[in-house]
Amino acid sequence: MKKILFLGLLLFLGLGLAACGQDNGPQLSNDDYKQFLDLFKGDWNMPGLYEKDGSEHTMPAPVTETGMEINVLDYGAKANNANEDNFSAFKKAIDNASPGDTVFIPNGDYYFKNYRRASEEYDTHIALTDGITLRGESQNGVRIISCFSESKNETDNTTVIAAVNVNNVAIKNLTVTSNTSDDVLPDNTNSNLQSLIYTAPKYGITAASGGVIADAEDQASNILIEGVTVEKFQRMGVRIAKAKEVVVKNSTFQKATCLGGGGMGYGVNIQGLGNGFDCTDSFVDTCFNIVENCNFVGPWLRHGALIQYSAHNNVIRNNKFDDILLDSIDMHGEDEYSNEICNNVIHNTRRGAGIGLGNTGATHDASGRNNFIHDNEIKNGARGIDILLGTPNTIVFKNTIDQVGNGIRCSNANGTRIVENTLSNIEGTAISVTYSYVYGNPSLGLPSDYKILSNTIKSCGKGVYLDSKGNNFVLKDTKFEGMDEKVQIVDESGSFVIPDATDLTSPVQGNNVLPKENFFITMESKSKPAQYQKNLKLKSSALEPMFNRMIYALFDKKDAPTTYDKVYLSITAKAQEGTPTINIFSNTTYTDWTTDSICWDNSKLHQDTLALIKNSAEDPVQEFTTFTFPFAEYEFHTYYIDVTEAYKAIGADVFTLVLTNENVDGTYMEVYSKEQTANDFEQAFRLIFTN
Numbered sequence: 001m002k003k004i005l006f007l008g009l010l011l012f013l014g015l016g017l018a019a020c021g022q023d024n025g026p027q028l029s030n031d032d033y034k035q036f037l038d039l040f041k042g043d044w045n046m047p048g049l050y051e052k053d054g055s056e057h058t059m060p061a062p063v064t065e066t067g068m069e070i071n072v073l074d075y076g077a078k079a080n081n082a083n084e085d086n087f088s089a090f091k092k093a094i095d096n097a098s099p100g101d102t103v104f105i106p107n108g109d110y111y112f113k114n115y116r117r118a119s120e121e122y123d124t125h126i127a128l129t130d131g132i133t134l135r136g137e138s139q140n141g142v143r144i145i146s147c148f149s150e151s152k153n154e155t156d157n158t159t160v161i162a163a164v165n166v167n168n169v170a171i172k173n174l175t176v177t178s179n180t181s182d183d184v185l186p187d188n189t190n191s192n193l194q195s196l197i198y199t200a201p202k203y204g205i206t207a208a209s210g211g212v213i214a215d216a217e218d219q220a221s222n223i224l225i226e227g228v229t230v231e232k233f234q235r236m237g238v239r240i241a242k243a244k245e246v247v248v249k250n251s252t253f254q255k256a257t258c259l260g261g262g263g264m265g266y267g268v269n270i271q272g273l274g275n276g277f278d279c280t281d282s283f284v285d286t287c288f289n290i291v292e293n294c295n296f297v298g299p300w301l302r303h304g305a306l307i308q309y310s311a312h313n314n315v316i317r318n319n320k321f322d323d324i325l326l327d328s329i330d331m332h333g334e335d336e337y338s339n340e341i342c343n344n345v346i347h348n349t350r351r352g353a354g355i356g357l358g359n360t361g362a363t364h365d366a367s368g369r370n371n372f373i374h375d376n377e378i379k380n381g382a383r384g385i386d387i388l389l390g391t392p393n394t395i396v397f398k399n400t401i402d403q404v405g406n407g408i409r410c411s412n413a414n415g416t417r418i419v420e421n422t423l424s425n426i427e428g429t430a431i432s433v434t435y436s437y438v439y440g441n442p443s444l445g446l447p448s449d450y451k452i453l454s455n456t457i458k459s460c461g462k463g464v465y466l467d468s469k470g471n472n473f474v475l476k477d478t479k480f481e482g483m484d485e486k487v488q489i490v491d492e493s494g495s496f497v498i499p500d501a502t503d504l505t506s507p508v509q510g511n512n513v514l515p516k517e518n519f520f521i522t523m524e525s526k527s528k529p530a531q532y533q534k535n536l537k538l539k540s541s542a543l544e545p546m547f548n549r550m551i552y553a554l555f556d557k558k559d560a561p562t563t564y565d566k567v568y569l570s571i572t573a574k575a576q577e578g579t580p581t582i583n584i585f586s587n588t589t590y591t592d593w594t595t596d597s598i599c600w601d602n603s604k605l606h607q608d609t610l611a612l613i614k615n616s617a618e619d620p621v622q623e624f625t626t627f628t629f630p631f632a633e634y635e636f637h638t639y640y641i642d643v644t645e646a647y648k649a650i651g652a653d654v655f656t657l658v659l660t661n662e663n664v665d666g667t668y669m670e671v672y673s674k675e676q677t678a679n680d681f682e683q684a685f686r687l688i689f690t691n
Helices: 006-012 031-033 087-095 150-155 644-649
Strands: 069-071 100-103 109-113 116-118 122-127 133-136 143-148 158-164 167-178 203-206 219-229 235-240 244-251 250-252 268-273 290-292 296-297 303-308 315-317 320-322 328-332 340-342 345-357 372-374 376-387 395-397 400-402 406-410 417-419 422-424 428-436 451-453 455-456 463-468 474-478 479-481 489-491 512-513 517-522 535-538 548-555 568-576 581-587 622-629 638-641 654-660 669-672 687-689
Touching: 087 100, 087 109, 116 158, 122 143, 122 203, 143 158, 150 512, 158 167, 167 203, 167 395, 203 219, 219 235, 235 244, 517 535, 535 548, 568 581, 568 644, 622 644
Parallel strands: 069 100, 100 133, 109 143, 122 158, 133 167, 143 167, 158 203, 167 219, 203 235, 219 244, 219 250, 235 268, 244 290, 250 296, 268 303, 290 315, 296 320, 303 328, 315 340, 320 345, 328 345, 340 372, 345 376, 372 395, 376 400, 376 406, 395 417, 400 422, 406 428, 417 451, 422 455, 428 463, 451 474, 455 479, 463 489
Antiparallel strands: 116 122, 512 687, 517 548, 535 669, 548 654, 568 638, 568 669, 568 687, 581 622, 581 654
């Protein structure tokens, strides 16, 4: 391990951050990053391949092929025969390999049906052991074809190749795929639909620590995945979990079989232990993993590369992303920090940002501190870079963003540095910084400690938009080209009024009653239920018919107290823009629906083509309550609405509530479902009865 003190690094290296140095794109000079030193001081605050104390981390040498070459054909493997199960032959070859040996696979299609357990978490066709290389004759010529049963893929953690609890392993020159036809790949525009294609395994390649890790030597580490193609998987092409020093390079990811929520359709995923667990400095600390020189090919990828669950000091560099559905590179809003994202080419991100920090999904919110986003090219698509939901101290440096809907969007992102970026031909706003409401102290939502310096903005709808400013906000030396002066800087902070605290966010304690059923219908999947999600979608839009969505909830008064003082409806919700209204109606005749079966075509109480209520003599509805968001921001908050009189007026035990947007604002909204039951139901959709 090469140890260089942090101050020594600053004084003598001069070539900048090693993670994106010499052979990996533009270098950062000493002067370039000296301006960020106030962020880089302290434990684990130097982003990229740097140790806790700021000294450079030296990656271990990958395993070398110094031993025997073991040909799988010599152990009974048979290529190009769909009726042949190659599980036993490959297992025998691997069992006879010693550290330094290579298990060699000649060109051909190799089918796998049987499997073994890798640790306590995964079932796999091919389980690797310490010190060996699994190498195909060629990336396109060797195909490892998974044939798990559909029931197995549906219910268990299936993976084609497992490097679990191993060290010093390489996987090279092959394609990992499944017995899934191109003809059944899902609708690649739909982020809500569970495709139900269970011929594909959950994961392609898994590099992970499984079970209880009692010693640093037991952590999965020093794993090289090079020259592979991974396709036709449900969740993740490569899953890196609780592991370190995993390198994925010169590889291609494509054709996921599901793009819905809940962890589907990721090319490469780097993650720690799980939501709410920070394993920094533990035996399963997830750090020093690299994804480089890879191709992420849409349209069948939800995200290209993703980092989550307090994973830190990882690097994503020199990759190409094209035609990804949502954020191409996603810092997933689960405290991931000090990661370096550099020299990537990101084109045609369809519905998210090229690079996203902070995520609005079910258990997500802020990314962590000091993620360093530099020297990336983002072109075409919806947005350039999003920094949201409490993500602090992000550095956005020397990126080029061109021909996107909006450039760099910041909300609740205090400490952000936006320096020396070039933004051009943007239809909306190049750089926007907006207020974000904070519970209990609304003044804390003012954007503070920003530095927006020396950016170049060319031919954009608006240059820099500020709706508010707090302390230590610096904006200077912006260069504008091809823009009317009145739209170069639009600063509305002088007239901004901090919202008053609202009673709607004051927590209410009482007896919680959850719905019996709770789901949403969508025009995206008219004839079958949307994929199960904890986030329920809501939108009424005449301009975008396929994105019309409504929320249904089924309650039974028999679950509720018979005596009470007040009844509150608690919803945890967000709106993409503005302060739209959610209209809530009640009905007592349509009560035989279930979460598993309800969809647009078979449900009642709504119009045929718009997400609006339908009132009929057969299925009458009554207005239950109306809720208008008290402040504008794209962030979940929990609201408590007094519905006492409306609840009393319902003349039946079982009733359905329907949530719509009768104003047809076209605003995208989400509401947490009844499944959000962490923290004593604090975020679940529910009724609360007080005395």
